[in-house]
Amino acid sequence: xxxxxxxxxxxxxxxxxxxxxxxxxxxxxxxxxxxxxxxxxxxxxxxxxxxxxxxxxxxxxxxxxxxxxxxxxxxxxxxxxxxxxxxxxxxxxxxxxxxxxxxxxxxxxxxxxxxxxxxxxxxxxxxxxxxxxxxxxxxxxxxxxxxxxxxxxxxxxxxxxxxxxxxxxxxxxxxxxxxxxxxxxxxxxxxxxxxxxxxxxxxxxxxxxxxxxxxxxxxxxxxxxxxxxxxxxxxxxxxxxxxxxxxxxxxxxxxxxxxxxxxxxxxxxxxxxxxxxxxxxxxxxxxxxxxxxxxxxxxxxxxxxxxxxxxxxxxxxxxxxxxxxxxxxxxxxxxxxxxxxxxxxxxxxxxxxxxxxxxxxxxxxxxxxxxxxxxxxx
Numbered sequence: 001x002x003x004x005x006x007x008x009x010x011x012x013x014x015x016x017x018x019x020x021x022x023x024x025x026x027x028x029x030x031x032x033x034x035x036x037x038x039x040x041x042x043x044x045x046x047x048x049x050x051x052x053x054x055x056x057x058x059x060x061x062x063x064x065x066x067x068x069x070x071x072x073x074x075x076x077x078x079x080x081x082x083x084x085x086x087x088x089x090x091x092x093x094x095x096x097x098x099x100x101x102x103x104x105x106x107x108x109x110x111x112x113x114x115x116x117x118x119x120x121x122x123x124x125x126x127x128x129x130x131x132x133x134x135x136x137x138x139x140x141x142x143x144x145x146x147x148x149x150x151x152x153x154x155x156x157x158x159x160x161x162x163x164x165x166x167x168x169x170x171x172x173x174x175x176x177x178x179x180x181x182x183x184x185x186x187x188x189x190x191x192x193x194x195x196x197x198x199x200x201x202x203x204x205x206x207x208x209x210x211x212x213x214x215x216x217x218x219x220x221x222x223x224x225x226x227x228x229x230x231x232x233x234x235x236x237x238x239x240x241x242x243x244x245x246x247x248x249x250x251x252x253x254x255x256x257x258x259x260x261x262x263x264x265x266x267x268x269x270x271x272x273x274x275x276x277x278x279x280x281x282x283x284x285x286x287x288x289x290x291x292x293x294x295x296x297x298x299x300x301x302x303x304x305x306x307x308x309x310x311x312x313x314x315x316x317x318x319x320x321x322x323x324x325x326x327x328x329x330x331x332x333x334x335x336x337x338x339x340x341x342x343x344x345x346x347x348x349x350x351x352x353x354x355x356x357x358x359x360x361x362x363x364x365x366x367x368x369x370x371x372x373x374x375x376x377x378x
Contacts, residue, residue: 005069005073008065009065009069009070009073012051012052012055012070012073012074013073013076013077015050016050016052016073016074016077016078017077017080019046019050020077020078020080020081020083021080021081023043023046024043024081024083026082026346026349029081029082029083029084029202030202030349032084033082033084033202033203034198034202037159037160037204038084038157038159038160038198038199038202038203038204038205039084039085039086039157039160039203039204040085043085044085044086044115044118045114045115045116046115047085047087047115048113048114048115049115051064052074052077052078052087053087053090053112053113053114053115054113055070055071055073055074056070056071056074056087056090056091056094056095057094057095057098057109057113058098061098061106061109062109062110062113063109063113067299067302067303068240068298068299068300068301068302068303069299069300071091071237071240071241071244071299071302072240072241072243072244072295072296072299073244074087074241074244075087075240075241075242075244075245075248076244076245076247076248076251076295077248078245078248079244079245079246079247079248079249079250079251079252079353080248080249080251080252081248081252082202082249082346082349082350082353084202084203086118086120086156086157086160086161087241088156088238088241088242089118089119089120089121089156089157089161090112090118090119091237091238091241092121092234092235092237092238093119093120093121093163093164093165093234094109094112094113094119095233095234095237096121096165096182096221096230096231096234097109097119097165097184097221099222099230099233099234100182100221100222100223100226100227100230101221101222102218104218105184105218105221108163117162117163118157118160118161118162118163119161119162119163119164119165120155120156120157120158120161120163120164120165121155121156121164121165121234121235122152122155122158122164122165122166122167122185122208123135123152123165123166123167123231123235124152124153124154124155125137125150125151125152125153126151126153129366130361130362130363130366131175132177132228132231132232132235133175133176133177133180133228134174134175135167135168135169135174135180136150136169136174137149137150137151137152137166137167137168137169137210138150138168138169138170139168139169139170139181139183140170142214144216144217145214145215145216145217145219146168146183146214146215146216146217146219146220147212147213147214148166148168148183148185148210148212148213148214148215149210149211149212149213150168150210151207151208151209151210152166152207152208152210153207154205154206154207155194155205155206155207155208156203156205157203157204157205157206158194158196158204158205158206158207158208159194159196159204159206160204161187162186162187163184163185163186163187164184164185164186164187164208165182165183165184165185165221166182166183166184166185166208166210167180167181167182167183167227167231168180168181168182168183168210169181170224170225171225172225177228178225178228179225180225180226180227180228180231181220181221181222181223181224181225181226181227182220182221182222182227182230182231183215183219183220183221184215184219184221185210185213185215185219189213189214189215190213190214191210191211191212191213191214192208192209192210192211192213193208193209193211194206194207194208195207195209199356200352200356201349201352201353201355201356202349202353232307232311235361236302236310236311236314237302238360238361239298239314239315239317239318239361239362240295240298240299240302240314240317242318242321242357242360242361243291243294243295243298243317243318243320243321244295244299245357246291246321246325246354246357247288247291247292247295247321249325249350249353249354249357250288250291250324250325250328250350250354251288252346252350253328253329253332253347253350253351253354254284254285254288254328254332256332256346256347256350257281257284257331257332257335257336257347258281260335260336261277261281261335277335280331280335281331281335283331284327284328284331284332287324287327287328288324288328290320290324291317291320291321291324291325294316294317294320294321295317295321297313297316297317298313298314298316298317300313301313301314302314308374308376311370311374312371312374312375314367315362315367315368315370315371315374316367316371318361318362318364318367319364319367319368319371321357321358322357322358322363322364322367323364325354325355325357325358326354326355326358328354329350329351329354329355330351332347332350332351333347333348333351
């Protein structure tokens with residue numbers, strides 16, 4: 001199988017890397033990440049003009065790509081700059097709408113890809129852990145429409161989103177895969193409350209409370225009770241995106257550490273000449289390449305028709321990223337010495353992001369158990 005990128009993907013990768021390096025330096029990113037909005041509307045539109053958002057969606061949905069390698073190329077470039085704009089929210093929520101929406105519902109995808117809208121997935125709940133099927137939020141028939149009651153946790157860019165894809169249970173028990181439905185809920189819906197807060201690795205998120213939120217029949221996304229499969233496929237794309245972002249962040253941390261080892265002197269020579277440090281850095285380089293290979297495999301399998309093959313590749317990549325990301329963060333900080341933990345040095349922020357990526361959409365332990373559970377039965 002040929003894993004070389006197409007010419008279009010190479011051009012997109014080069015363009016995004018240059019843009020991030022030249023326009024989205026650490027000082028700019030830090031100001032945006034700590035702002036009251038948690039992202040830059042101006043940069044969000046500029047990324048859209050570059051085609052970075054459109055590259056996440058197939059041509060049938062108005063996009064420019066949408067394949068696994070398109071997603072990986074975009075998020076690897078974003079990871080190098082610790083970009084905090086709502087790409088992950090756009091990817092996951094957008095693909096849920098693209099997979100199950102009516103033509104009228106899909107109209108929002110054009111606004112999303114142009115940078116004019118933010119759409120977020122509201123699925124995680126406080127007691128769910130990483131279990132995709134655990135949904136306690138309820139949706140009941142209310143005349144011609146629906147009434148939603150419940151709460152959602154850690155919704156990306158919740159304060160700025162204009163539309164939410166909300167999961168709610170229309171039948172079955174709290175942990176049943178069957179009976180989960182998806183709804184499009186506008187941000188201004190009566191009874192919907194958002195409590196926003198900053199994230200430890202930059203940007204903002206929020207918790208949603210739904211208290212008798214009424215929506216019309218046209219808010220139902222896809223078939224009632226059939227939302228689990230849509231969530232799994234959409235969040236699977238998010239898992240791949242996070243893994244590719246982590247590879248980009250690890251590459252940046254590696255480059256910064258190599259530069260430090262070549263310039264920091266001890267006993268009159270660069271510390272990079274010390275054999276013990278060379279061995280540690282060599283281990284870091286090998287582990288990053290192992291992680292990159294896992295991401296390539298997951299990207300190649302993303303469109304696979306067989307669910308077990310696809311999901312095992314994604315879980316293998318997420319497990320590898322979790323393990324390697326922590327190792328890279330720890331080693332790069334230790335090789336920098338005490339300066340590695342200072343707020344002013346970008347490395348500390350890369351380390352925080354790598355740690356938090358491990359916890360998004362399932363940590364290392366969760367995906368190892370999932371990989372084993374999905375193994376073919378002999």
